[in-house]
Amino acid sequence: xxxxxxxxxxxxxxxxxxxxxxxxxxxxxxxxxxxxxxxxxxxxxxxxxxxxxxxxxxxxxxxxxxxxxxxxxxxxxxxxxxxxxxxxxxxxxxxxxxxxxxxxxxxxxxxxxxxxxxxxxxxxxxxxxxxxxxxxxxxxxxxxxxxxxxxxxxxxxxxxxxxxxxxxxxxxxxxxxxxxxxxxxxxxxxxxxxxxxxxxxxxxxxxxxxxxxxxxxxxxxxxxxxxxxxxxxxxxxxxxxxxxxxxxxxxxxxxxxxxxxxxxxxxxxxxxxxxxxxxxxxxxxxxxxxxxxxxx
Amino acid sequence: xxxxxxxxxxxxxxxxxxxxxxxxxxxxxxxxxxxxxxxxxxxxxxxxxxxxxxxxxxxxxxxxxxxxxxxxxxxxxxxxxxxxxxxxxxxxxxxxxxxxxxxxxxxxxxxxxxxxxxxxxxxxxxxxxxxxxxxxxxxxxxxxxxxxxxxxxxxxxxxxxxxxxxxxxxxxxxxxxxxxxxxxxxxxxxxxxxxxxxxxxxxxxxxxxxxxxxxxxxxxxxxxxxxxxxxxxxxxxxxxxxxxxxxxxxxxxxxxxxxxxxxxxxxxxxxxxxxxxxxxxxxxxxxxxxxxxxxxxxxxxxxxxxxxxxxxxxxxxxxxxxxxxxxxxxxxxxxxxxxxxxxxxxxxxxxxxxxxxxxxxxxxxxxxxxxxxxxxxxxxxxxxxxxxxxxxxxxxxxxxxxxxxxxxxxxxxxxxxxxxxxx
Numbered sequence: 001x002x003x004x005x006x007x008x009x010x011x012x013x014x015x016x017x018x019x020x021x022x023x024x025x026x027x028x029x030x031x032x033x034x035x036x037x038x039x040x041x042x043x044x045x046x047x048x049x050x051x052x053x054x055x056x057x058x059x060x061x062x063x064x065x066x067x068x069x070x071x072x073x074x075x076x077x078x079x080x081x082x083x084x085x086x087x088x089x090x091x092x093x094x095x096x097x098x099x100x101x102x103x104x105x106x107x108x109x110x111x112x113x114x115x116x117x118x119x120x121x122x123x124x125x126x127x128x129x130x131x132x133x134x135x136x137x138x139x140x141x142x143x144x145x146x147x148x149x150x151x152x153x154x155x156x157x158x159x160x161x162x163x164x165x166x167x168x169x170x171x172x173x174x175x176x177x178x179x180x181x182x183x184x185x186x187x188x189x190x191x192x193x194x195x196x197x198x199x200x201x202x203x204x205x206x207x208x209x210x211x212x213x214x215x216x217x218x219x220x221x222x223x224x225x226x227x228x229x230x231x232x233x234x235x236x237x238x239x240x241x242x243x244x245x246x247x248x249x250x251x252x253x254x255x256x257x258x259x260x261x262x263x264x265x266x267x268x269x270x271x272x273x274x275x276x277x278x279x280x281x282x283x284x285x286x287x288x289x290x291x292x293x294x295x296x
Numbered sequence: 297x298x299x300x301x302x303x304x305x306x307x308x309x310x311x312x313x314x315x316x317x318x319x320x321x322x323x324x325x326x327x328x329x330x331x332x333x334x335x336x337x338x339x340x341x342x343x344x345x346x347x348x349x350x351x352x353x354x355x356x357x358x359x360x361x362x363x364x365x366x367x368x369x370x371x372x373x374x375x376x377x378x379x380x381x382x383x384x385x386x387x388x389x390x391x392x393x394x395x396x397x398x399x400x401x402x403x404x405x406x407x408x409x410x411x412x413x414x415x416x417x418x419x420x421x422x423x424x425x426x427x428x429x430x431x432x433x434x435x436x437x438x439x440x441x442x443x444x445x446x447x448x449x450x451x452x453x454x455x456x457x458x459x460x461x462x463x464x465x466x467x468x469x470x471x472x473x474x475x476x477x478x479x480x481x482x483x484x485x486x487x488x489x490x491x492x493x494x495x496x497x498x499x500x501x502x503x504x505x506x507x508x509x510x511x512x513x514x515x516x517x518x519x520x521x522x523x524x525x526x527x528x529x530x531x532x533x534x535x536x537x538x539x540x541x542x543x544x545x546x547x548x549x550x551x552x553x554x555x556x557x558x559x560x561x562x563x564x565x566x567x568x569x570x571x572x573x574x575x576x577x578x579x580x581x582x583x584x585x586x587x588x589x590x591x592x593x594x595x596x597x598x599x600x601x602x603x604x605x606x607x608x609x610x611x612x613x614x615x616x617x618x619x620x621x622x623x624x625x626x627x628x629x630x631x632x633x634x635x636x637x638x639x640x641x642x643x644x645x646x647x648x649x650x651x652x653x654x655x656x657x658x659x660x661x662x663x664x665x666x667x668x669x670x671x672x673x674x675x676x677x678x679x680x681x682x683x684x685x686x687x688x689x690x691x692x693x694x695x696x697x698x699x700x701x702x703x704x705x706x707x708x709x710x711x712x713x714x715x716x717x718x719x
Contacts, residue, residue: 100608102532128611135609139602141621151620152610202606209610 039284040273042262044072048213048243049094054108056089056098063089066108067269069262071213076235076244078258078275080251082290085264087247088136091215094245095131096124112213129156132206136218138198140190140205145182148190148201149173152209168208176204177234196227203234207242214238216246220253232257251291255279263287344698348691354480354493355440356432357406357469359385363418368425373418378411382433389474390465402465407434409482409494434482435475437492437685439466443475446684457684483692487660488674492685495678497693499660503573503653503668504642504700506661510577511584511641516634518581519588520623523630526589527596528618547586554583555647563651571652571667579647584637591633595626628712635708639701645672671697 047070056064064086071077071094079087089098096117098104110117117127129152140148149169152158159165169186173179178200182193190201199219206214216235220228228250235244235257248254254261254275261278263271263286271278271287282288361381368376383403387393393402410433417431418424434440438458441447447456449463458466469475486496530536558579562568568575599622607617648654653669654677661668669677671693678690 095609097605097608100604125611125613128609133605133609135602135605137602139600139606141603141606142625151607151612155610155612155616155620205606205610 038068038269039271039287040278041260042069042269042272044070044075044260046073047071048073048113049245050109050111051094052109052111054090054093054106054110056086056093057105057107058101059103063267064093065267069269069272071243071245072260073243074239074241075260076239076246076258078254078261079245079247079264080249080254080261080290081264081270083249084266086267087262087264088217090264090269091217091245091247092133094213094215095128095133097128097133099124126156129209130211131213131215132209132211134199134202134206134214134216134219137222138195138202140193140198140201142189142191144187145173145190145193145201146186149204149208152205156209158209172204172208173201175207175238176200177230177237178204194227196223196230199223199227199231200234203231203238207238211242213243213245216244218247218249221249228253251279263290265290341698344691344694348688348693348695350444350446351483351688351692352480353444353477354482355435355443355475355477357386357435357439358430358432358474358476359406359410360388361385361414361429361431362388363425363427363429365426368418370422370425373415373422376415376418378414378418379408382406382410382414389469389472398461401459401462405436405439405462405465405469407436407493408491409434432476432478434493437683438462440493441684442466443470443477444688446688483689487658488656488669488677489658490656492681492683492689495686495689497671497674497696499657500669500671500674500693501696501700502661503576503657504670506573506664506668507576507580507648507653507670508638508642510574510664511580512634512638514577514581515584515588515637516630519585519634519637520592520630522585523589523592523596524618524623527593528614528622543586543589547590550646551583551644552646552650554579555650557582558647559650569665569667571655571657571669572665573661573668573670574664575651576648576653576668576670577664579651580641580644583644583647584641587637587640588630588634591636592626592630595629595633596622598629599625624715628715631711631715632708635704635711639704642670642701642704643672643697645670645676648673671700 049071051070052068054064054067055062067090079091081087092098093106093110094117098106106118108118112127112130115122117131141151143151146169149172150165153165153168159168170179170183173182178197181197182188182201190198193201199222203214203219220231223231232253235246238244246254246258258275260272261275262269263278263282263284265286271282271284273283278287279291282291359382362385363381367381383399386403386406387399390402393399413433414431417429435443438447439462442458442463443466447458453460466475482494483496485498486494487499489495526536526539530539558575562575562578563570568578603621603625604617607621612620648670652667654673655667655669656677657667657669659666675690675693675697678686678693
C-alpha cells in the first residue's frame with residue numbers, strides 16, 4: 001500500500017516537474033494542425049496505457065481526432081467535456097468495447113503496458129479481464145449478488161474451488177465497500193439493491209477479475225448525492241491498487257477524485273493537465289469556457 | 297399578464313369537455329368490441345358444448361348371453377361366431393319376433409362392436425364358457441341417437457332412420473330396464489371407425505401428440521439457433537437482409553403450400569412413410585419455423601444492451617455472453633413464440649391433407665412412422681360423415697382439441713411466469 005502511495009506521489013512530482021518545463025514539451029508536441037493541438041501535459045513517465053493518434057470513425061463520421069494521451073499507473077484520469085464530445089467513445093476504445101458497434105473503426109495505437117490492444121493477434125477476452133469497465137447505468141446481472149461478483153472469476157478460471165471463489169467475492173465486495181450491507185443476503189438478486197449499491201456491486205464485479213485498469217463511464221450519473229459520495233470515496237480507495245479512467249459530467253467530481261483531467265471538445269483532446277491546474281488555471285480558451293460554465 | 301393567463305385557462309376549459317368525450321367514446325368502442333367478441337366466443341363454445349356433450353355418454357343394452365360350449369370351441373376361440381351369440385341373446389329378449397327380416401332388424405339394434413367385446417371377454421376368461429353372461433353391450437348409433445333424443449318420434453317414419461317397429465322394441469327394452477346410458481370410454485380409447493359408436497379420438501390424439509413432438513423437437517432448437525445466429529453472429533449484409541425478408545414471407549405463406557412441399561420432398565424424393573406423424577411433424581416444422589424464428593429474434597432484441605455490455609465488460613466471450621445472459625433472459629419470449637407456433641401446428645389441417653394424413657386409420661399409432669391422423673383432420677373427416685351420431689362426436693372432438701390448446705397455452709403462461717419470476 002505504502003509503495004503504491006509513493007508511486008502516486010512520485011508521479012505527482014514528475015507531473016509538477018513536467019509542468020515547469022511545459023513550454024519545451026509543448027514545442028516537442030507541436031504538430032501542423034494548430035487548432036487540434038492538445039494543450040498541457042498529455043504524457044507521463046511510466047504510463048500504464050499509451051494512446052497515440054487515435055482516430056475513431058462511426059461509418060463516415062469522424063468521432064475522435066488524433067487523440068494522444070497517456071494514462072499513468074495508479075492515477076485517476078478524469079475525462080470531461082460537453083455531451084457528444086467523444087469522451088465515452090474514447091473510453092470504450094481502451095478495452096475495445098467499441099468492437100460491438102459494427103460501423104466503428106479505430107486507427108492509431110493504444111498500448112496497455114507494451115501490448116498493442118488493437119493488434120490483430122490480441123484476444124479481447126483477456127484484454128477485458130485486464131481492463132475492466134463500469135457503466136453509466138448500474139447493470140448488475142439478473143442473478144444473485146454472489147453470482148454477479150463470482151461470474152468474472154468463474155469464466156476466466158481464476159479459482160479452483162468454492163472457498164477461493166467465496167474469498168474473492170468477499171474480498172471484492174469489501175473493496176467495493178458493499179460487504180457490510182450485503183454479507184447476509186448474498187443469495188438475493190443483485191437487481192434488488194438500491195442504485196448506489198448496484199453501482200458498487202458493478203465495481204465489485206469489475207475488480208473481482210483483478211484488472212489493471214478500470215474504466216468508468218459516468219458511474220455516478222444515475223446516483224443520488226449520498227451514493228455518489230460513497231462511490232467517489234471508493235474510487236479514491238481503489239486508486240492505490242488500480243489505474244482508473246473516469247468519464248464524468250460533473251466537474252466537482254472530476255476535481256474531487258482525479259489527479260489528472262483531460263478536456264475533450266468535439267472529438268478533440270483539447271487540454272490535459274493536473275486536475276487542480278486545469279480547474280484553477282486552464283490554458284485553452286475552450287477549457288476555460290467549459291469549466292466556467294459558459295457552455296456545455 | 298393575469299388577463300392572458302385567464303384566457304389561456306378559459307381555452308383549456310373549453311376544450312376539456314371535448315377531450316373527455318373523446319376518451320369516453322374510445323373506451324366505449326373498446327368495451328363494445330370486447331363484449332362482441334366475447335359474445336361470439338360464448339356462442340361458439342356454447343353451440344359446440346351443447347352439441348357435443350352427449351357424445352361423452354353411450355347407450356348400452358343389457359343382454360343375457362348364453363355362452364354355449366357348442367359354438368365356443370376352446371381350441372378355436374379366435375374364430376368362433378360371437379355374432380350369432382349376441383344375435384341369439386337379443387332374440388331371446390323378444391320371443392314374439394318371427395321372420396327373417398324382423399330378426400335381422402332386431403339384431404341390428406346392437407352394435408357390431410358387441411361381438412368384439414364378447415370375444416375379448418371370453419378369450420381373457422375362458423372359464424365363462426357354458427354360463428349365461430349378463431353383459432352391457434353398446435347399442436347401434438341410430439338407437440343411441442334415438443335414446444339421446446336426437447331423433448324425434450314425431451317425425452314421419454319415412455324421414456327417420458329408425459322405424460316404428462324398432463322404436464317399439466327400444467321402448468320394450470327401456471321398460472325392462474335393459475337400456476342405460478353410461479360414460480363413453482370407447483370415445484377416448486378407440487381409433488377411428490366407420491361405426492360412430494365404436495369411433496374414438498385416441499388414434500387422432502396420439503397422432504397429434506407424435507406429430508407435435510416431432511415439430512417441437514425440430515422447430516424449437518432449429519428456430520432458436522437460427523435466431524441466435526441471425527441476431528448475434530451474422531454479418532449485416534445483403535444476404536442476411538434477403539434471408540430476413542424471406543423468413544418474414546415464409547410466415548405468411550398459406551400452409552397448404554408447405555403440404556405440397558412436404559409431398560414433393562419428404563414423400564416423393566426422400567420416400568418417407570406416407571401418412572406418418574414423422575412426415576406430418578416435418579411439414580409442420582417447416583410451417584412453424586418462421587414464427588419461432590421471428591418471435592425468438594424479437595425476444596433476443598428486447599434483452600437490454602446493458603446486460604450484454606456488462607457481460608462483455610468483465611471479459612465474457614460472445615458465446616458466454618449469449619448462453620449465460622442473453623438466452624436465459626430471452627427464453628420466456630422464445631417459449632411464448634414456440635407455444636403460439638405449436639398451437640397453430642396443433643390446429644393445422646391443410647398441409648397434412650397433402651401428405652396423406654387424411655386417410656381412414658383405425659389403429660392407434662404407436663410410433664412416428666405409423667400411419668396416423670391428427671385431431672383437426674379427424675374433426676374434418678367426422679364433420680364430413682353422414683351419420684347423425686358423428687355430429688356430436690365432431691363437437692366432442694372439437695372440445696378435446698380446444699382443451700388441449702388451452703392446456704398448451706396455460707403451460708406457456710406458467711413457463712413464462714416461472715422464468716420471468718426468477719428475479
